[in-house]
């Protein structure tokens with residue numbers, strides 16, 4: 001990394017923080033990571049990042065929030081391997097896929113978080129919603145092995161992270177949802193493997209903390 005370092009505010013359990021780590025690793029960049037001082041949403045953190053959300057990235061004087069915006073910003077700077085796409089059509093496609101994951105699939109999975117450890121039955125409608133969005137994603141994607149095609153790109157960052165959330169909810173709530181396609185392709189990338197393992201462990205710890213609260 002050049003003289004100016006990339007500083008990532010992130011937490012171990014945040015899915016969008018995982019997405020950013022995946023993006024930085026795919027780009028082949030190095031970064032330093034800090035937890036949000038005082039926790040996300042704290043007054044202390046909001047003095048640095050007014051939105052109070054993670055991830056946030058500092059690069060020199062610039063502070064950027066929103067995972068897709070951060071990835072596009074790094075592409076715009078020419079830092080690391082580009083992820084958004086090389087031509088207008090692939091850029092538009094990758095952005096649309098990324099929004100489907102962030103705005104549809106991830107919230108539908110997140111809605112099930114309160115059920116973990118509660119003993120409650122997952123409503124069929126909630127499971128069907130997730131399944132419908134996954135089917136839409138499948139219809140919109142080509143032969144792969146990645147969402148972006150032969151090489152991984154913007155939407156793969158989100159799907160890799162969200163796929164791990166799905167995997168852990170599948171286990172905790174016996175959802176019986178199919179693994180997101182591309183999951184094996186992500187695991188096979190040496191740059192991603194340690195981040196996948198670390199996030200998987202963080203999710204397992206979180207599930208355990210809900211199942212047997214102290």
Ligand SMILES: N[C@@H](CCC(=O)N[C@@H](CS)C(=O)NCC(=O)O)C(=O)O
Nearest residue numbers: 014015016040053054055066067068
């Ligand atoms: N759309 C944002 C979502 C970021 C987000 O919601 N992060 C969560 C943690 S996974 C957070 O900071 N939540 C605190 C809040 O929303 O106030 C992105 O893509 O970065």
